[in-house]
């Protein structure tokens with residue numbers, strides 16, 4: 001249980017594998033907490049009211065709109081942002097596939113889409129194109145037209161199933 005103090009409320013969580021303990025204003029959103037207190041600026045803010053999906057993070061392995069979640073609601077949680085996807089210099093297969101298939105242009109939507117797709121593939125390792133489109137339907141992209149994203153997800157899914165290698169074409 002978090003403890004109110006004169007300077008705020010104490011929160012503790014794991015962010016990309018690192019333990020984080022802070023005092024925060026109880027009204028502080030998880031997105032502001034991650035961006036400003038944890039330096040996770042890959043958490044993007046678009047609409048700030050739960051519509052665009054740009055701020056999506058994984059909270060205990062499930063997607064959450066961090067703009068509509070308070071930091072104190074994530075007390076004790078395990079949070080993953082896009083910064084936690086790569087293994088050092090080695091991109092996650094999803095990141096590799098997005099690069100290879102031009103699944104991004106400006107990249108503003110990309111962190112939220114990558115984490116959304118990570119959840120999708122954990123639930124369904126071999127989704128159809130229709131299932132991929134349904135899975136990312138809560139994430140708005142104004143640049144790509146979505147087809148290259150679908151191509152990238154299909155390719156990454158095959159890599160993650162061990163059916164093909166990750167090399168770029």
Ligand code: FES
Pocket residue numbers: 044045046047048049050051052053054055056065066067068
């Ligand atoms: S910024 Fe959170 S859903 Fe748009």
Ligand code: FES
Pocket residue numbers: 103104105106107108109110140141142143144
């Ligand atoms: S790549 Fe620009 S919004 Fe999706």
